[in-house]
Amino acid sequence: MKLWLVDRLVEEEAARISPFDRGFTLGDGLFETLRLAGGAVLRLDAHLARLAAGAGVLGIPLPALDLGAALVVTAQANQLADGVLRLTLTRGVGPRGVLPPAVPTPTLVITAAPAGPALPPARLVIAQTTRRNARSPLAQVKSLNYLDGILARQEAARRGADDAVLLNTEDRVAETTIANVFAVIDGALVTPPVADGALPGVMRAAVLSEGAEARPLDAFDLAQADEIFLTSALGIRSVSAIEGRALSVFTAAARLRARIAGA
Known part of the structure; x- marks a missing residue:
């Protein structure tokens, strides 16, 4: 190479x-x-x-x-x-x-x-070992220090999941260890705001431009969501389960993949 x-x-x-x-x-x-x-x-x-x-x-x-x-x-x-x-x-x-x-x-x-093979829908848990510090300037920076994410990802593996959702210190959803989180709740497509510790992802911005809304979310909101998906620079990945609750609706993710080039 x-x-x-x-x-x-x-x-x-x-x-x-x-x-x-x-x-x-x-x-x-x-x-x-x-x-x-x-x-x-x-x-x-x-x-x-x-x-x-x-x-x-x-x-x-x-x-x-x-x-x-x-x-x-x-x-x-x-x-x-x-x-x-x-x-x-x-x-x-x-x-x-x-x-x-x-x-x-x-x-x-x-x-x-x-490029690796296409990934199946992800199974998520909510991390218990670490929290996102939304007040740190580093919350908005894609830094080389990924130790919080590594600890949470290890926890997810121990619990049989593919990734972990990170809450911030006020119990609000920030992101997963490697991706932004979107959810369909009561028909609205929503994602955590950067003020709650979400990294300003490039694919996140593309989905927001399609009509999604940034607003605070907590674990209860995710427990009520009809659909959840993850976004990163490499694409949009549906979620098939969170904390053991199965999800079978992938409609919004499929629609956005069709609309957004490279999703």
């Missing part, structure tokens, strides 16, 4: 990142997962806008290069027209301690992979 490292393509075997890179030592960085279809990166502008917003929150300068072109070049170098790209941006090498260097030298890595 070939990957983009800092400012050029390199072979995977030749790629070298310092053990003192803050992305490795502290999780000090950001990433974007992007879908590639027909040789084009879907929703590229939205992804780059979110990356820039996150970099602004963390104070990481963006590389002085055309990131869109670098993504396409990486896909082409791996002979991929359809698949998944991941862009990782760290603050780069820094001294010991938490305080970042005054003038960071960021590390950029772009990798490409074939």
Whole structure:
């Protein structure tokens, strides 16, 4: 595999990142997962806008290069027209301690992979081991630190589920470990607001543009939902069960997949 490292393509075997890179030592960085279809990166502008917003929150300068072109070049170098790209941006090498260097030298890595098989409808549980801190600035940032999500995903696996819904510290629904949550309740298509800890997902924004409403939800709301589905940059995934309650309606998800390109 070939990957983009800092400012050029390199072979995977030749790629070298310092053990003192803050992305490795502290999780000090950001990433974007992007879908590639027909040789084009879907929703590229939205992804780059979110990356820039996150970099602004963390104070990481963006590389002085055309990131869109670098993504396409990486896909082409791996002979991929359809698949998944991941862009990782760290603050780069820094001294010991938490305080970042005054003038960071960021590390950029772009990798490409074939698309996996279509996933079946997901089985969800509500995480008991961790909560989303909606008041943290990091709630709006796609950071490299995924430990809350990892703990919740491990819990889901132990409980025989595919993913876990994260509540915030006020018992409101935020998202799952890897996706935004949508529900059909009393005929309305709704999703948690970013103020409750939902990441501003690019596919979430596309579904909101189709008439969905952002409003606070809790576990009781999900227990009453006629349909639930998850959204990420890779598509829309229906939910077949939550906390053991079976769901058999997938109408809204199917309609949105038909309407939204790349869903």
